[in-house]
Amino acid sequence: MELLAYAAFFLTIALTYAVICLGLNVQWGQTGLFNVGIAGFVGLGAYVSAALTTPDAAERIGGFDLHIALGWLAAMAAGAALALAVGLLTLRMRSDYLAITTFGIAVALQLVFQNTESLTGGAFGMAFIPRPFSGLQSEPFAFNVLNLALTALVVLVLYVLLEHLLRSPWGRALRAVREDEVAAQALGKNPVLLRIQAFALGGAIMALAGAVQAHFIGFIAPANYLPMMTFQVWAMLIVGGSGNNRGAILGAVLVWAIWALSGALISEIFPADQQARAASLQIVIIGVMLCAILLWRPQGILPEVRSVSRHLGHRNKDT
Amino acid sequence: MTDPSHPSILEARGITKSFGGFCVVNDVSLSLSASEILGVIGPNGAGKSTLFNLLAGALPIDSGSIRLAGTDLTRARPEARIQLGLGRTFQIPRPFPRMTVLENVMTAAQNQRGESLFSALATASLVARQERANAVRARDILDFVSLSHLEDQPAAVLSGGQRKLLELARVLMAEPRVILLDEPAAGVNPALLDLIIDRIVAINKLGIAVLLIEHNMEMIGRLCPRVMVMAAGKVLAEGTPAEVTKRADVIDVYLEGMPA
Numbered sequence: 320m321e322l323l324a325y326a327a328f329f330l331t332i333a334l335t336y337a338v339i340c341l342g343l344n345v346q347w348g349q350t351g352l353f354n355v356g357i358a359g360f361v362g363l364g365a366y367v368s369a370a371l372t373t374p375d376a377a378e379r380i381g382g383f384d385l386h387i388a389l390g391w392l393a394a395m396a397a398g399a400a401l402a403l404a405v406g407l408l409t410l411r412m413r414s415d416y417l418a419i420t421t422f423g424i425a426v427a428l429q430l431v432f433q434n435t436e437s438l439t440g441g442a443f444g445m446a447f448i449p450r451p452f453s454g455l456q457s458e459p460f461a462f463n464v465l466n467l468a469l470t471a472l473v474v475l476v477l478y479v480l481l482e483h484l485l486r487s488p489w490g491r492a493l494r495a496v497r498e499d500e501v502a503a504q505a506l507g508k509n510p511v512l513l514r515i516q517a518f519a520l521g522g523a524i525m526a527l528a529g530a531v532q533a534h535f536i537g538f539i540a541p542a543n544y545l546p547m548m549t550f551q552v553w554a555m556l557i558v559g560g561s562g563n564n565r566g567a568i569l570g571a572v573l574v575w576a577i578w579a580l581s582g583a584l585i586s587e588i589f590p591a592d593q594q595a596r597a598a599s600l601q602i603v604i605i606g607v608m609l610c611a612i613l614l615w616r617p618q619g620i621l622p623e624v625r626s627v628s629r630h631l632g633h634r635n636k637d638t
Numbered sequence: 639m640t641d642p643s644h645p646s647i648l649e650a651r652g653i654t655k656s657f658g659g660f661c662v663v664n665d666v667s668l669s670l671s672a673s674e675i676l677g678v679i680g681p682n683g684a685g686k687s688t689l690f691n692l693l694a695g696a697l698p699i700d701s702g703s704i705r706l707a708g709t710d711l712t713r714a715r716p717e718a719r720i721q722l723g724l725g726r727t728f729q730i731p732r733p734f735p736r737m738t739v740l741e742n743v744m745t746a747a748q749n750q751r752g753e754s755l756f757s758a759l760a761t762a763s764l765v766a767r768q769e770r771a772n773a774v775r776a777r778d779i780l781d782f783v784s785l786s787h788l789e790d791q792p793a794a795v796l797s798g799g800q801r802k803l804l805e806l807a808r809v810l811m812a813e814p815r816v817i818l819l820d821e822p823a824a825g826v827n828p829a830l831l832d833l834i835i836d837r838i839v840a841i842n843k844l845g846i847a848v849l850l851i852e853h854n855m856e857m858i859g860r861l862c863p864r865v866m867v868m869a870a871g872k873v874l875a876e877g878t879p880a881e882v883t884k885r886a887d888v889i890d891v892y893l894e895g896m897p898a
Contacts, residue, residue, distance in 0.1 A: 480759070487765065488744075488752035491737075495745045498734035505694060505728070506746040506812060507720040508753075516755050625738050625792065631773050 320460055327463035329579060330572070334470045335532040337571035340555045341477050341564060342524030348562040348623070349490060350517040351497035353418040357525055357552045359425030362432055362544030363401055364394035364526025365533035366439055369448045372534070376447075379437050387449055391530045398526025399519045406515040425549065432541035444540030448533050466535055473531060474568060477524065481564050493517055547602070551578065554609045560619025569621060577604060647672040647847050648693075648724070648816045653702035655685075655692055662688045664871040665702075668849075670816065675838065675848040677862030677879070679855075681892050684868040686851045687729055690818045693849075694726040695719045707815065721748055725814030729821045729851075731801035733793035740789040742804060743776040744769075746811035776811055783807045783837060799830035806837065816847045823854045835860055855883075855893075867892065 339361055346352040354360075368390030370381035401424075409420050432439045439445060451469055455462040484490050495503040496510045504510055533539045551574065559570020581601045589597040612619065648670040655663040663685040670676050678686050691697040693704060695716035704711045706724050714722070734742050750772070752758045752765035780786045783803040788796065796804060802822050809817055819838070823831050831854075838861055842848055852858050858865060859879050867875040867882050869891040875882045882888050 483762075484755075484758055487758035488750040488769065489755055489758040491741060491745050492750075492753050494737055494741075495734050498736060499732045501696070502728070502732035502734065503745070504716045505696070505720060505726055505732075506808060507717045507748050508745070509715075509717050520755070623736070625736075625741070625790075631769065 324460040324463045327460070327467040329576075331463065331467045331470045331535055332532070332579075333572045333575040334467070334474050334568075335528050335535065336552065336555060336575050337474050337568040338470075338477060338528035338531060339525050339552050340559065340567040340571040341474070341481060342521040342528065343552055343556050344521075344561065344564060344567040345481065345517055345524065346521035348556065348567070349485065349497065350493045350514060352514060352518055352521070353415070354421045354518075354521070355418045355546075355549055356421030356423070356425030356428075358544040358546060358548040359421070359428040360398050360401060360522050360525035361529035361532070361548065362425075362428055362539075362541070364398050364529030365539045365544070366432060366445070366529075367397040367526070368394040368530035369445045369533050369539055370438070372449050373445060373447055379440055379445075381438060387451055387534055390534065391527060394526045394530035395523040398529075399523040401526075402519040402522025403515065405522075406518045422546070422549075425544075425546065429541055429544050432544065439541070442541060444538060444543075446538045448537050448539065450534055450537045470531060470535065473527070478564055478568065485564065489513075489516075550602075551605065554605050557609060557619060558612050560621035560623065562623030563619070563621045566619050566621035566623075570619065573620075574605065574608070577608065645672070646670055647707050648849070649705045650693060651703050653689065653692055653704070654700045655688060655697065656700055662871050663692060666868070666871075666873055667702075668866060668873075670847050670849055672815070672845060672847050673842070674864070675842050675850060675862050677858045677865035678849065678851045678868060679853070679858060679865055679882075679892065680868035680874070683870075685871040686868055687820060689868070690726060690820050690849075690851065693818055694724065720812050720814065723813070723815035724818070725809040725812050725816070726818040727802075727805040727809055727820055727822065729824065731798075731805045733796065733801055733804055735794035736792055738790055739780065739785055739793055739796070739804060740773070740776055742793050743779060743807050743811050744772055746808040747772045747776070748812050772811075776807075779807045779810050782810070782840070784833060799826040799834075802826055802834065803830075803837075806834070806841075810841065814846060816849065817841065819848055819850045819852075821851055821853065823852060823857050831857070855879075 339357060343354065343357060346354050371383050371385045371393050372387055372390040373382045374384050375382040405420060405424060409416055433442055452462055452465045455465065492503070492508045493513055495508055496513050500510045555570040555574040556567055558574055559568070560566025578601060581604050585597045585600055586594060646669040651667045653663055653666045654661065666689060668676070678689070680686055688697065692699045695714055699712065706722055709722060711719055711722065711724065734745065751761065751768050757765060777786065777789065780789055783806055785800060785803055785807060788800070793804060806822065822834050822838070826834060835857055838848060850862060862879060864877065865879050865882055866873055867888050874891065875885055875888050883893060
C-alpha cells in the first residue's frame with residue numbers, strides 16, 4: 320500500500336512535468352521557438368497561484384485564500400502575459416535572441432522569488448499552499464491517487480486540446496513558420512502573430528504546470544526553479560520526441576523516472592557525507608541519455624507524426 | 639507599354655532601391671496586363687531578383703509605387719500582398735521540408751478560417767468544411783503539376799525540378815492574379831522543362847498574369863511576347879524577344895557568348 324501511494328506520488332510529479340513538456344512542445348516542437356527560460360514560467364505560475372490561494376500571513380503581502388482553481392487560472396494568465404511581454408519585446412524572436420532573453424528572464428525571476436521576502440517568503444519559500452483533497456491527507460494512498468487522477472485529467476484535457484490545434488490549419492501554419500518563415504510569409508502567413516500566439520499558449524501551459532505542482536506539494540521555494548529544471552524539461556522533450564504530444568508526455572515520465580531512480584540509488588550507494596556531491600551524477604545521467612538519444616534517435620522515441628489535417632480522416636503516417 | 643484594350647493589373651512606377659550607396663534597382667517602371675507573360679532578362683547582378691523582392695514586399699522600396707489592380711501595395715507587408723493576389727516563387731525553392739507535399743500546398747490557401755487560434759478551437763465544423771474543400775483543390779493543383787503521386791511524401795524528398803513544381807503549386811493554391819516566377823527553369827532537366835513551360839502557358843490561359851525572370855532564352859522565346867532587359871539596375875530595352883535580341887547594347891551586356 321505504501322509502495323502504491325509512492326507510485327501515485329511519483330506519477331503525479333512526473334505528470335506535472337508532462338504538462339510543462341506539452342507547453343514546450345507548442346513552442347519548440349511546433350513552432351521552433353527556443354525557450355531556455357522554462358523554469359521562470361513554471362516558477363511564476365507557482366508563485367502567482369500560491370500568493371492568491373494561501374491563507375493570510377502576517378509577514379508577507381498576499382494570502383487571499385482564494386480557491387485553487389482560481390489560482391490555476393491566474394497562473395495561466397500570468398504565464399501568458401509574461402510570454403506576451405517577452406514576445407513583444409523581442410518581436411523578431413529568432414532562435415538565439417529569444418534563447419538569451421528567456422534565459423535572462425528566468426534567472427531574473429528566480430532572483431526575484433529569492434529576494435522579495437515580503438511577497439514570496441524569500442529563500443525559505445512559501446508554505447501552507449492549499450492542496451487538492453486536503454481533507455484526506457491522513458490517508459496517503461487515497462490522497463495521492465485522487466491527486467494523480469486530477470493531474471492526469473489536466474494532462475488529458477491539454478492533450479486533447481493540443482492535438483486538436485496541432486491538426487488544425489493554425490497548427491499547420493505554425494509548422495510552416497518553423498520550417499521556413501520567409502516562404503510562410505510569402506504564402507500569406509503572419510509569422511510574428513503566429514509565433515507570439517504559440518509562445519503565449521506555451522507559457523500559459525508551463526505556468527499552469529507550476530501551479531499544479533505547487534498545490535500538490537504544498538510548499539515552494541526559489542531553489543525549485545533553477546536553470547536545472549529547464550534542462551530537465553528539454554531532455555524530456557528531446558527523449559520523448561519533439562513535435563509529438565504523446566512523445567512529450569512519455570519523455571516526461573521516462574526522464575523523471577530515471578531522475579528519481581538514480582536519486583534513490585545514489586542515496587543507497589553513497590555514504591551520507593558524499594551524497595551532496597554524488598547527487599551531481601543524476602545530472603550526468605540525464606546528460607548522457609540526451610547525448611545517446613541525439614546520436615542514435617534524434618527524432619526521439621515517438622517522432623513527429625506527419626498529418627495534413629484532422630479534418631481529412633486518418634491519412635497520418637509516422638515520419 | 640500595354641495595349642489600352644488590356645488594362646494593366648500590375649503597375650510599378652519608378653521603383654528604386656539602394657544598399658548602402660549602391661543603387662541595385664534604379665527607377666524601374668513596368669506594367670503588366672492581366673493576360674500577359676512578361677519576361678525579365680539580364681545579366682547576373684542586373685537587379686532582377688531584387689526587383690521581385692521589392693514587388694513581393696520582401697524588401698522595402700526606397701521610392702516609387704506599386705499598384706495591383708488599382709490598390710496601392712507600396713508599403714504593404716508580404717503576407718498582405720499575396721492575400722490581395724500578388725504571388726511569388728523563389729529562385730531557390732523554399733519548400734517546408736518536414737511537411738508533406740499536400741500539406742505544403744494546403745498551407746498556401748488564403749482566408750483559412752482555422753488559422754486563427756480561436757476559430758481553430760471554436761468553429762470546428764466550419765473549419766472542417768473549408769479544409770475538405772481546400773484538400774480537393776490542393777489535389778487538383780498537384781495533379782496539374784504532376785506531383786499527385788508524391789502528396790504524402792515530405793517535401794524534403796523532392797528533386798530540384800519537383801521543388802520548382804511544388805513552388806508553382808503552392809502559389810497557385812493562393813489564387814493569385816499575378817505570379818512573379820523567379821527562374822522556374824534553372825537547374826531543371828529538359829523533360830521537366832517542357833512540363834513547366836506547358837504549365838505556365840496553362841496558368842496564363844486561366845487569366846493569371848505572369849512576370850518571369852529567366853536566363854533560358856528558348857523558354858523566354860516560347861513564353862513571352864514581350865520582354866524587358868535589365869542591366870545595372872535599369873531597364874535597358876523593352877520589346878519582343880526578336881527585337882531586343884538584335885539590339886547591340888543588349889548583345890553587349892547580356893547575350894554575348896550565349897549559345898544562339
